[in-house]
Structure formats: C-alpha cells, structure tokens
Amino acid sequence: MFKKSLTIMGLCLLYSLNTFAAPISLTVTESQSVGNFPLGIGSIVNLKSEDNKISGPAVFLGSAIRPDGTATYQMYLNKKSNNVYYIESSNFSNTNPKLQNVLDPYEQAGGTCTGYAMYDFLQQTNLAGFQGSGVLSQTLSSEEGRTNLLVDSINQYYLTMQHKYSISGILNGYGKKFGFTCKSFKTDSYDNAKTKILTQLKMGLPVIVSFNLGPKMVQAPFKIEMYDQKNSEVDSRLWIPRKIGERNSGGHSIVAAGSFELNNKTYLVMIDSDWSEPRIWDMDSFLNQKTAIDEVQFISCK
Numbered sequence: 001m002f003k004k005s006l007t008i009m010g011l012c013l014l015y016s017l018n019t020f021a022a023p024i025s026l027t028v029t030e031s032q033s034v035g036n037f038p039l040g041i042g043s044i045v046n047l048k049s050e051d052n053k054i055s056g057p058a059v060f061l062g063s064a065i066r067p068d069g070t071a072t073y074q075m076y077l078n079k080k081s082n083n084v085y086y087i088e089s090s091n092f093s094n095t096n097p098k099l100q101n102v103l104d105p106y107e108q109a110g111g112t113c114t115g116y117a118m119y120d121f122l123q124q125t126n127l128a129g130f131q132g133s134g135v136l137s138q139t140l141s142s143e144e145g146r147t148n149l150l151v152d153s154i155n156q157y158y159l160t161m162q163h164k165y166s167i168s169g170i171l172n173g174y175g176k177k178f179g180f181t182c183k184s185f186k187t188d189s190y191d192n193a194k195t196k197i198l199t200q201l202k203m204g205l206p207v208i209v210s211f212n213l214g215p216k217m218v219q220a221p222f223k224i225e226m227y228d229q230k231n232s233e234v235d236s237r238l239w240i241p242r243k244i245g246e247r248n249s250g251g252h253s254i255v256a257a258g259s260f261e262l263n264n265k266t267y268l269v270m271i272d273s274d275w276s277e278p279r280i281w282d283m284d285s286f287l288n289q290k291t292a293i294d295e296v297q298f299i300s301c302k
Helices: 002-018 113-127 135-139 143-158 167-178 190-202
Strands: 025-030 044-048 056-065 071-078 084-088 101-103 182-185 207-212 224-226 251-262 265-271 279-282 297-301
Touching (some): 101 265, 113 207, 113 265, 113 297, 135 143, 190 207, 190 251
Antiparallel strands (some): 044 056, 071 084, 251 265
8 A cells, every 4th residue: 555655656746747847048149129128029039948849049029918917928939940939937947027028918708809909009008118197007907907998998999989989089088097199090001001010119119900801811920839738739810901802801900019020021929809819920911012001000109
C-alpha cells in the first residue's frame, strides 16, 4: 500500500511538472518606441526557450491586458515559421513594464460590434497611458464603471436618437468628460488613409475603422496559436472592407491598436469584438485601391 501511494505520488508529481512550461526569457534586438512605451509593437526580440517552436527572433505584437487590468498573454510573430504565438504572461521569467499594451477584449453579444468597438477604443486609449481629465482611467478602474460604459456605448449608438449611428458624435460626448476631442475622416486614397492611421498609431493611440463588409470572410495573413493550451489554434478568418464591385453585406467596426512592418509590408494589430483575442491584418491587402475605401470611416481622438 505504501509503495503504491509513492507510485501515485510520483505520477502526480510528474504530471504537475509537465503541465508547466519552462520559463521563456526575452532579450531586445531592435526596440521600436511607440507613444509612452519604450518597447512598442514592431520591436524585434529574441525568445529563448527549451521549446524550439518559439525560440529565436520574433516580432513583438503587444502585451494583452484584460479590461480589469490583468495581464494575460504576450503576442509574438516567429520570424522562422511566420506563425503568431500568444504566450501566457506567466511563462516569462522576466516581467517588462515597458511592453506596449493591447486590449484582450470581450467577445461581443449579438450584432453590437460598433458599441463594443467604441468601448474597446476607450479601453485601448486608457491602456496607451492617456491622462486627459483623469476620469477615463477612474471609470475603467472598477467593474461597475466598465459595465456602465459598455452598456452606455451600445445604448447611445443603437438606441439614443441624439447620436444614433454617429461614432464621432458619441465619442466627442465622452470627450467632454474624459478630456479629448475626436475627428472622423474618409478618403478615396489608400496612401492618405495609411499615413493618417500610422501617424496616430505611432503616438500609441488607437483608431476606429468602420466599414461595409464583402460577402465572404478572408484568411488572416498568419496562423495564430494560443501557445501551451489544449485547443491552441485560433480561428484565422476575418471580416474586412468590401472590394469595389462586391456586394455590400452589412457593416462592421473594429479598433486598430498598433502596426508593424515585415518584408516591406505593413500589418495592423486589430481589436475585433467578433473574437475574444486581437487579430492581425495585412493592411496593404485589406485596405488598398481595390477596396471601396471611400466608404471606410476612420475615427481618432487625442
């Protein structure tokens, strides 16, 4: 009986050891300063781990933060495999407060994407270190404040007549309390849109992108994997703005949180409430001269 107990204990100990990943260390090869963050999205790092799958040079894509402020995972594009790995923050042997934060969002309930997009935008603005009047960070510091703000965003966009369907009108209303002003722009030039988006993102501040959908989803440019989780693969489909000549299949609103360059192409880190994790966009393919770009609305605040 005693020997049997030891055996069971040994098996349990072995199982416990196997369920915890070995610590991952991070060294910075080429830092990209973004807004208030010395180590911003697009920085080149080297990950060192016993797991060769994630070891080696990688592009840092953000440190995911839940609405309550909990750090959940860090996002990296492995330069050898071109796979994106979302790695739980607890796996890292060293914490780095300099990492740029990206909202780890709630998945939306029903067809309320624009209400969620405005809420996600405000959360991301706060994560960027925006001070303003100080009321935004205070509001988002409690569950009650966060819940009320999300419900109010949905209510104002879909139900309140004064600003119904007006993203910039609603955000400027919030801006009177939180201490910012917002601008909405449209353009028929991809180059103009790209310049304005990247200028805002370089300051660390997000941009809402609201657009009409095409009839079909597209595949993301990179495979995404939730590292060290049982169901690791993430749905790689995305809704993007419709191309010229495609049928208009409804609307969608999301939030651009950051950008990076790889092989002479520009990519965006997007907060899309269709999913419970950020997604990666191929900006040059999803927003270009073949896109019905004059329909796309971009909203930024500062």
